[in-house]
Amino acid sequence: MPEEQREFDIVLFGATGFVGKLTAQYLASVCEGGPARIALAGRSVDKLRAVRDALPASAAEWPLIAADSSSPATLDELAKRTRVVVTTVGPYTKYGLPLVAACAAAGTDYADLTGETMFIRDSIDTYHKQAVDTGARIVHSCGFDSIPSDLTVYALYKRATEDGTGELGETNLVLRTFAGGVSGGTLASMLEVMQTASTDPEARRQMNDPYTLTTDRAAEPELGHQSDTPWRRGRDIAPELDGIWTGAFAMGAPNARIVRRSSALLDHAYGRTFRYSENMSVGSSFAAPVAAAVSTAVNAAVLGLGSRYFDKLPRTLIERVLPKPGTGPSEATRDKGHYRVETYTSTSRGARYRTTMAQQGDPGYKATSVLLGECGLALAFDDDVLSDLRGVLTPAAAMGDALLARFPAAGITLETERLN
Structure with missing residues (x-):
């Protein structure tokens, strides 16, 4: 359908959920x-x-559309408009594919917040080719998972290319500071990931493959074991x-697979020879080595044992003690949140770089709503700087340059510096 026939630039689906409301507020404020x-x-x-x-009053005339993930016809009509x-409607394993299908068929660009690798x-296996044919950009992981990971590595690649210092080699993200909670929606998605892995051995095998999301598995280099969340001293990174000491970052595994798909x-x-991993700083105190080891061991146990035996656990009890989807912290708490990541790389010609990305606001809520909102605006209005790629994409591959240009006005800092 030609663009001039489209009724809307952006439709926000899931606007009544907690992060959906925050995203609506952000879009209303910047538009x-x-x-x-x-x-x-x-x-x-x-x-x-x-x-x-x-x-705000600027949104008073925004149209309202009734659509339901359980009714594909309503999603088809939404996508065409x-x-x-x-x-923001997750868990995406449960509710996401019908909307992906509708957008791929209609040639409509799409952005979500999923961290669900399978x-x-x-989405890739079922709809990538169709989206390429119709011209749709299906872009997953457009929040705190996995924009900081994906865009800091993309910025390193851009800088190394500009400087003529070769390809990226060993590359490591370190979450230096973090204040905030994990959204109920994110936790619900994590439960779905564990459920899938515990009941499907093939899914579990794919989730353990560092190149699960690549475009062509046979074309990937064999670089030996790649730990997504190793436990190590800071000086072993840079x-x-x-x-300081670093331990496992819980979302390191899904983030790393997004980054590797971007490269592909x-x-x-x-x-x-690009290798990538993620860690979380646990500080420099006397207890830091123990904290690093414990965080890594817990992460390994959750991902390893949990992915095998999660279906044996009482799901209703787990859901009872976790935050519910659609819930979240107060505005004051969201405003106090923040994060800062530092991503280090060494290039094939011996240059070393660091990209730092930081944002004020609870990462799982306020910061994520800004990132998702900017992705939607980039897809809608930045066609002159968007990638020519179509299909099931990543944030960096679809709109890396557009997002780097948009970040400053959105209050997101991203700076790259050479270290030698």
Whole structure:
């Protein structure tokens, strides 16, 4: 369908959920007085109206669309009416593929917040070719998972290319500071990942493969064992981290697979010896080595034993003690949150670089809503700097340059420096 026939620039699906409301607020704040044609979508028009009524006056006329993941026809109609769909409706393994199908068929761009590796793999296997044919960009993992990972590595690649210092080699992200919680939606997604892995040995095998999301598994280099979340001293990552210890970062595994898919989509532009892992700083105190070891061991146990035996655990009890999807912290708590990541690399010609990315706001809620909102705006309005790629993509491969340009105005800092 030609763009001039599309009724909307962006439809936000799941606008009545917690992160959906925050994303609606962000879009309303940055699009005030602008030309963006935005609509809100969800199961209940009454609940959508309540969300709209709480937004700035600039959103007062935003149309409301009734659509339900259990009704593919409503999703098909939604996708045909807009240039971009932004969705917060998860867990995506349960609810996501019908909307991906609708967008792939309609040639509609799409952005979500998933960290569910096998959902992304299913999306690739089922809809990548169709999306290429229709011109759709299906972009997964557009929040705190996995924008900081994906875009800091992309920025390193850009800088090394500009400097002519060769390809990326050993590359490591370190989460230096973090304040905030994990959203109920994220935890629900993690439960779905564990459930899938515990009941499907093939899915478990694929989740353990560092190149699960690649474009062509046979084309990937054999670099030996690649730990997504190793336990190590900071100085083993970079001299600048001497004195600190690092342990496992819980989302390191899904983030790393997004980063590796970006490299593959960009024709292995990061390099044939590119290796990537993620860690979390636990400080420099006397107890730091123990904390690093414990965090890594717990992460390994959850991913290893949990992926095998999760289906044996009482699911209702687990769900009872975890935050519910659609819930979240107070505005004051969200505002106090923040994160800073530092990603280090050494290139094939001996250059060393660091990219630092930081954002104010609870990573799982406020920061994520900003990142998702900017991805939707980039897909809708930055066609002149978007990648020519189509299909099931990653943030860096689809809109790396557009996001780097957008970050400053959105309050997101991202700086790359050479270290030698």
